[in-house]
Amino acid sequence: MTGLSAPPGDDVLRVDGASVSLSGRLVLDRVTFRVAAGEFTGLIGSNGAGKTTLLRVILGLQPTSAGEVSVLGAPASRRNHVIGYVPQKVLFEPETPMRARDLVALGIDGHRFGVPLRARRRRQLVDDMLHAVGADRFADARIGHLSGGEQQRVLIAHALVSRPRILLLDEPLANLDPGGAQEIVTVLHRIAVHEGIGILLSAHEINPLLPVMDRIVYLAGGRAASGTTAEVVRTEVLSALYGHHVDVIRIHGRVLVVAGPGGQGEQAPPVAPVPEVG
């Protein structure tokens, strides 16, 4: 594949002090970060932290009340074909009359009027993209008959086939087993590096992303901390972000974020008294 790759390290997306209020509630509060070409950025936060809202802002579907969003130097807008998007919870009925390759083809021209004509170039593009995400094997299978991980690969191919410069993915690892999640992350990392695409992937779980993540945007209560994993995932930074003490524990190359005493979040259950033996 030969994409219009930007030099690695150039910013493809800048979010600067973006705030969003939804029916009087501040959902995003002065969020600032950037995504560079060829880099993999994880957008981490629990349910309701504002991840989907932030992605909608970048897609130009959600207006901000303050701050700026710049996509390749231009303000965020709808019909922006430099962004590819994989939404969360796309449900395919088993009887959906579509093969994997049909869905990918809609990524090329799904917005156009009329019926698609058979074109060799179109088919070649689809074949190349299915190969790039490792979906050749089930290219002609019904989309509704594929496993969750296989469907994610097809959705990623759909989002990438129009050659975007930025790829946004909303919780693509939810409902995947750890092995499946790892495969998807590996595919995405390879695409980011080879094609020079800036990837922003939202997840509530940080560990599957640790091997590939260049940067992290950590969202909690609408506020964000961003930087490299080493800069952000620290006890002081996350405690300040959450507004109460949390402990960051590293164990066997993985990270645990645990609410400390007095935290309002998930507290450790009180330890049951150990019955005396003998």
Place this chain on the structure above:
Amino acid sequence: MHWIVEPGFFSSPPVRVALVIGAVVAVVSAVVGVFTVMRSQSFAGHTLTDVSTAGGAGAVLVGISPLFGFVGSGLVGAGAMDVIGVQRARGRDLATGIVLGAATGLAALFLYLDTTTRATTGVTQQILFGSIFTVDSSLIPVVVVFGALSVAIILAVYRPLLLSSISADMAVARGVALRPVGLLFMAALAVSVGLAALVVGSILSTALLIGPAATALRMAARVGWAMVVAGALGVGATWLGILLSYDSFYWDASHQGLPVSFFIVAVVVVLYLLSGLPRLRSGRAGDRVR
């Protein structure tokens, strides 16, 4: 042979008109029906049948063919559902319910007026349950034009409609304007429901719309093929229903005959049930491994 096709079947003018109109309507229903099932808008389709009932009864009241009432009121109903349902969580469902109630009330009024003021006692039966054998041959061009319009709308918005039927989020991210696409689909649906009402009656028109499409979706792995299969099943069911209804005049000495709508819908339902048999479904395991 004559115990399958009773004498005079092909030479009977009403039968010829019924076969032609039935085939056109079945094909249109198939094309629109596949998207109706994919978009889970069977309930909207059913509501448009109730709107059609009111329109058909109203048309009889002013002395024109019910067909114009079926189609015209369906288009108005589709527009009303769009206006009420837009920008609301679960708005589509709510809008459908409101329009359904209003339309059924009007249908009750118009059918009452039809039977009392115009003294056409069979009109209620005709509007609700259809009477393809009584359709005048002059309506054939009108049916063809309406049908072509409905199919043309679907083909014009084919790709955005398909993408938005799979996932509204994906369609929006691709730059599809959901509302115009949805509204155009509703217009095509209204026309197709109106046409089906002419064949099997307004109440049963969803059967012709949903049945063959749902059956085809079990068997075809591509949208285009699903439409072809649904069209073939729909035409087959309609023609077989017309034949059985014609034959039923000879089944007993009183020569009463049984309604054609019953036979068409019966064949549609039997086909759907048969498609549930494991061997006819496109194999789950089979199409995974190439």
